[in-house]
Amino acid sequence: MIFLSLFITFFQIGLFGFGGGYGMLSLIQHEVVINHHWMTAGDFTDIVAISQMTPGPVGINTATYAGYTALQNEGASELLCILGSVTATFALVFPTTILMLLISRYFMKYKDNASVRLVLDSLRPAVVGLLAAATLLLMTKENFGSYSDDAVGFIFSVGLFVLTFVCTKFFKVGPIKMIGVCALLGLGFTWLTGGFCA
Amino acid sequence: MTNLYWESFRTFFKIGLFTFGGGYAMIPLIEAEIVDKKHWISKEEFMDLLAIAQSCPGVFAINISIFIGYRLRGVKGGISCAVGTALPSFLIILLIALFFHQFKENPYVAALFRGIRPAVVALIAVPTFNMAKKAKLNKFSIWIPVVSALLIWLCGVSPILIILAAGFAGFFVGKAKRRKADREEKEGEV
Numbered sequence: 001m002i003f004l005s006l007f008i009t010f011f012q013i014g015l016f017g018f019g020g021g022y023g024m025l026s027l028i029q030h031e032v033v034i035n036h037h038w039m040t041a042g043d044f045t046d047i048v049a050i051s052q053m054t055p056g057p058v059g060i061n062t063a064t065y066a067g068y069t070a071l072q073n074e075g076a077s078e079l080l081c082i083l084g085s086v087t088a089t090f091a092l093v094f095p096t097t098i099l100m101l102l103i104s105r106y107f108m109k110y111k112d113n114a115s116v117r118l119v120l121d122s123l124r125p126a127v128v129g130l131l132a133a134a135t136l137l138l139m140t141k142e143n144f145g146s147y148s149d150d151a152v153g154f155i156f157s158v159g160l161f162v163l164t165f166v167c168t169k170f171f172k173v174g175p176i177k178m179i180g181v182c183a184l185l186g187l188g189f190t191w192l193t194g195g196f197c198a
Numbered sequence: 199m200t201n202l203y204w205e206s207f208r209t210f211f212k213i214g215l216f217t218f219g220g221g222y223a224m225i226p227l228i229e230a231e232i233v234d235k236k237h238w239i240s241k242e243e244f245m246d247l248l249a250i251a252q253s254c255p256g257v258f259a260i261n262i263s264i265f266i267g268y269r270l271r272g273v274k275g276g277i278s279c280a281v282g283t284a285l286p287s288f289l290i291i292l293l294i295a296l297f298f299h300q301f302k303e304n305p306y307v308a309a310l311f312r313g314i315r316p317a318v319v320a321l322i323a324v325p326t327f328n329m330a331k332k333a334k335l336n337k338f339s340i341w342i343p344v345v346s347a348l349l350i351w352l353c354g355v356s357p358i359l360i361i362l363a364a365g366f367a368g369f370f371v372g373k374a375k376r377r378k379a380d381r382e383e384k385e386g387e388v
Contacts, residue, residue, distance in 0.1 A: 186313020
């Protein structure tokens, strides 16, 4: 029953997704690509790309799209795919909605609780590890090509990675701008290497 | 005369619709609308809410909107704000998902995404370093992210397990530290 496992999966992701949208990506990727095989690493990367280019929180966007794709790859009808994205999105926000409402009610009590602070502070280094793992897990053949099959294409991909990294980290270029630039470079590269003639 | 549920839903719907770049990009917009324009909560309260929402799991922007909605109209207010924030992204993504697979095979679209994919991986790599800086890692805590990443990457350990382990470890280590501090304090008094 895919709807039930979608719900359970995204419920867990919502509950344990510390560190904002990016921290959550590591969890989503682990569940939907590695654990449940609902999609490939390439599918997932496309979804993240689209989630970053569209408005709204990246976590919501990714969950909505992943729910849809999971059903689509099972060969389900469009209506069921839509139901899949409703299930994933609802399950993602459900646990924290309850948590936030509880915290709102007992706001002051929580705020001064030293143990809670302790747990949260100690999560930070682990979230750094989660993000690093998400990056490493996405360095696949699907996203970069392979050096032995197409050396020029592989070097081109690595070049785009380095370019984006340097521009965002050191020159504070916005992610949407970077995605746009790299999309055009990808188009230009494919054209130059005769990818459209075949 | 105006219904506050509808008003808050509409406000957050607008914010959700017009912010690109994820939850953190929403903060200045939320502040401008909720604190400066509508005066629903004070600036100090907003800062407190931000700090808490940031340390909680889940989608940051949704967490913030629930807090604000709850302040305005209790549980129902919280839910209407959360739905307002999530709905625009949900609808837009659904629309794209419905049609994207038809274009995926198109060679031009494939070429565009060929360039986009390595860029997206880099966009995930950057916050890794930014967050490492924020976590103030020292020579004792630096191994936590390294080991966590290797366990997930090479051994296929679930990130959820890592989060649980880190939380428990932090709790017990912290408690032991506090007990030690208490004991020293008592000895000092004697």
